[in-house]
Amino acid sequence: MAERILDVKNLEINFHTYAGDVKAIRDVSFHLNKGETLAIVGESGSGKSVTTKSLMGLLANNAEVMGGSIMYHGKDILKNSEKQMQNIRGKEIAMIFQDPMTSLDPTMKIGQQIAEPLIKHKKIEKKKAWAQALDILKLVGITNAEERIKDYPHQFSGGQRQRIVIAIALVCYPEILIADEPTTALDVTIQAQILQLMKELQSKIETSIIFITHDLGVVAGMADRVAVMYAGQIVEYGTVDEIFYNPQHPYTWGLLNSMPTLTSTTLEAIPGTPPDLLDPPKGDAFAARNPYAMKIDVEQKPPFFKVSDTHYAATWLLHPDAPKVTPPKEIVRRHQLFAKMTAHESV
Amino acid sequence: MVEKRKKLLEVKHLKQYFNVGKSDEVKAVDDVSFDIYEGETFGLVGESGSGKTTTGRSIIHLYNPTDGQIIFDGKDISKMKSKEETLAFRRKMQMIFQDPYASLNPRMKIKDIVAEGIDIHHLVKNDAERSKKVEDLLELVGLNKDHSSRYPHEFSGGQRQRIGIARALAVQPKFIIADEPISALDVSIQAQVVNLLKELQQDRGLTYLFIAHDLSMVKYISDRIGVMHYGKLLEVGPSDEIYTHPLHDYTASLISAVPVPDPEYERNRKQIIYDPAGEIDHPENPRTLHEVVPERFVRCTDEELPMYQKRAAKFTK
Ligand SMILES: Nc1ncnc2c1ncn2[C@@H]1O[C@H](COP(=O)(O)OP(=O)(O)OP(=O)(O)O)[C@@H](O)[C@H]1O
Numbered sequence: 001m002a003e004r005i006l007d008v009k010n011l012e013i014n015f016h017t018y019a020g021d022v023k024a025i026r027d028v029s030f031h032l033n034k035g036e037t038l039a040i041v042g043e044s045g046s047g048k049s050v051t052t053k054s055l056m057g058l059l060a061n062n063a064e065v066m067g068g069s070i071m072y073h074g075k076d077i078l079k080n081s082e083k084q085m086q087n088i089r090g091k092e093i094a095m096i097f098q099d100p101m102t103s104l105d106p107t108m109k110i111g112q113q114i115a116e117p118l119i120k121h122k123k124i125e126k127k128k129a130w131a132q133a134l135d136i137l138k139l140v141g142i143t144n145a146e147e148r149i150k151d152y153p154h155q156f157s158g159g160q161r162q163r164i165v166i167a168i169a170l171v172c173y174p175e176i177l178i179a180d181e182p183t184t185a186l187d188v189t190i191q192a193q194i195l196q197l198m199k200e201l202q203s204k205i206e207t208s209i210i211f212i213t214h215d216l217g218v219v220a221g222m223a224d225r226v227a228v229m230y231a232g233q234i235v236e237y238g239t240v241d242e243i244f245y246n247p248q249h250p251y252t253w254g255l256l257n258s259m260p261t262l263t264s265t266t267l268e269a270i271p272g273t274p275p276d277l278l279d280p281p282k283g284d285a286f287a288a289r290n291p292y293a294m295k296i297d298v299e300q301k302p303p304f305f306k307v308s309d310t311h312y313a314a315t316w317l318l319h320p321d322a323p324k325v326t327p328p329k330e331i332v333r334r335h336q337l338f339a340k341m342t343a344h345e346s347v
Numbered sequence: 348m349v350e351k352r353k354k355l356l357e358v359k360h361l362k363q364y365f366n367v368g369k370s371d372e373v374k375a376v377d378d379v380s381f382d383i384y385e386g387e388t389f390g391l392v393g394e395s396g397s398g399k400t401t402t403g404r405s406i407i408h409l410y411n412p413t414d415g416q417i418i419f420d421g422k423d424i425s426k427m428k429s430k431e432e433t434l435a436f437r438r439k440m441q442m443i444f445q446d447p448y449a450s451l452n453p454r455m456k457i458k459d460i461v462a463e464g465i466d467i468h469h470l471v472k473n474d475a476e477r478s479k480k481v482e483d484l485l486e487l488v489g490l491n492k493d494h495s496s497r498y499p500h501e502f503s504g505g506q507r508q509r510i511g512i513a514r515a516l517a518v519q520p521k522f523i524i525a526d527e528p529i530s531a532l533d534v535s536i537q538a539q540v541v542n543l544l545k546e547l548q549q550d551r552g553l554t555y556l557f558i559a560h561d562l563s564m565v566k567y568i569s570d571r572i573g574v575m576h577y578g579k580l581l582e583v584g585p586s587d588e589i590y591t592h593p594l595h596d597y598t599a600s601l602i603s604a605v606p607v608p609d610p611e612y613e614r615n616r617k618q619i620i621y622d623p624a625g626e627i628d629h630p631e632n633p634r635t636l637h638e639v640v641p642e643r644f645v646r647c648t649d650e651e652l653p654m655y656q657k658r659a660a661k662f663t664k
Pocket residue numbers: 015016017022024042043044045046047048049050051060062098277500501502503504505506531532533
């Protein structure tokens with residue numbers, strides 16, 4: 001069995017606001033295997049960033065962990081002091097943040113910002129650290145890197161800044177890399193280059209990656225496993241093939257169905273808006289927008305039903321007594337592909 | 348025959364350089380020309396750092412161009428003098444910024460951010476009307492009216508981006524520059540926002556400059572597309588044709604790199620690698636945009652033109 005490098009159990013996080021408590025993370029459990037890429041996808045505001053920030057001990061001041069544990073090397077990260085976290089952060093667990101501009105210091109040359117973790121964590125002398133910074137800057141595809149290493153963040157384009165943030169995260173060769181929308185600011189060719197770089201790093205030093213993205217095409221190319229989040233909960237998880245070809249939760253169906261293709265003429269958005277997390281619904285949080293919702297969906301939260309050893313989904317549709325429904329056309333097409341693929345395998 | 352369309356925006360030989368004369372001089376935009384017609388969506392795609400945002404910022408007059416002209420609604424924007432002229436321009440043209448974090452003032456409540464333009468242009472009579480307007484706008488972009496008294500840091504990336512969209516729509520502009528307006532959103536909300544932008548276009552005759560990396564989305568929303576690389580515009584044409592039959596090698600490589608939500612396909616993907624070495628200009632024979640076939644432009648020399656015409660001939664009929 002694969003070694004579990006990270007094990008998150010029953011995580012609950014609230015934000016205190018003057019309007020009340022925002023229940024942002026509601027009983028989230030998942031694990032990360034050594035050397036794998038786990039993608040987290042899902043609705044905007046569903047808690048992807050908050051979940052991963054908690055792994056880094058970087059929650060906002062008004063956040064409170066209400067329960068759960070995050071086991072890393074046999075210890076619960078949530079019990080670490082800020083001092084202990086500082087030693088892990090950037091060195092063992094590195095994060096590429098969603099907002100490149102706020103994670104860069106506007107008053108510091110970018111070379112210094114890339115070299116700093118090397119000087120701080122690896123005790124490498126300044127000159128050597130700058131040389132390594134230059135190497136990694138070239139690796140992430142900044143042209144004229146020798147000159148530009150002395151520039152400040154505001155002198156770079158959105159995508160270039162993002163590559164600088166990526167360089168800072170990679171420079172110490174972390175054990176776990178958390179990448180929150182690392183490539184959304186990049187054009188597809190640079191994106192392909194950065195994804196390739198992450199894969200190489202992974203095979204070289206067995207980095208485990210948590211990859212958050214809205215781009216399901218990127219997920220298809222990068223992930224070993226996928227977790228789907230909605231309204232502060234994980235609603236489905238499985239291998240990349242299971243999620244793309246055999247999805248079970250109606251929210252996952254909606255996601256896969258709203259992707260434009262190079263030939264689409266209409267876009268199928270999921271109607272409605274996500275629930276207010278100040279007062280989350282008691283049943284399946286997706287019920288209000290779910291055309292397949294049953295009475296029980298509004299009354300009771302669905303447990304995880306097992307689809308395979310690696311695939312689980314929290315939807316009442318998987319209950320043995322649930323009526324059979326026909327998913328959207330695009331999903332039926334994917335299910336048929338899956339049937340063919342698995343028939344092939346069992347021969 | 349192409350019907351006679353009104354040009355809303357003309358960009359003529361725009362050059363925007365930074366750090367001029369220094370060792371780190373950047374020719375962010377280097378002799379770019381294109382027109383945008385009233386009511387259309389012009390998509391701008393291309394390499395990161397190729398000058399798309401800079402082009403947008405020059406158009407909305409956040410920079411003074413190093414060279415060239417920008418004509419909006421028949422007027423040269425660098426010749427605006429009076430305060431009234433500038434104010435009128437500001438109301439007609441709005442920009443949705445790429446970085447939803449940096450573009451929202453952290454000390455302002457959402458309602459005040461959205462109403463910024465309403466206040467500047469005195470578009471409401473009283474507080475009640477202002478609140479109503481803000482609530483309508485928030486609802487329009489899929490946010491909740493309860494959100495209006497909160498601050499930006501209380502929102503996720505995608506939620507902030509929608510606040511930026513609501514702010515831009517508040518003054519009812521004619522022309523919107525949308526710089527990566529949807530890349531921070533999940534696909535379902537992307538679909539909602541794009542459908543919203545399309546609806547607004549139909550109802551209010553809006554014109555868009557739509558900058559994005561997601562080529563499938565750009566194709567979906569745009570009538571015409573321009574492809575940028577290293578500060579230059581390499582190819583312009585109707586979006587369907589560019590996607591199915593790219594003329595320039597860079598465009599072809601860009602399209603071949605679009606990720607597809609299909610793991611099997613991704614495992615076997617064949618990407619076309621582009622070598623920019625051939626793009627270096629000789630000063631005595633510089634490349635310019637040539638109309639290869641009607642409506643389709645490629646940046647090339649007179650000598651290269653026949654080759655592109657041959658390529659194009661293969662696709663037509
Ligand atoms: N400091 C805060 N105070 C109050 N609420 C917050 C705070 N930070 C986040 N939230 C709320 O927590 C929820 C989860 O936010 P999070 O940033 O994790 O979303 P996300 O899944 O990363 O979304 P996106 O895809 O848009 O980045 C959201 O509803 C957000 O409004």
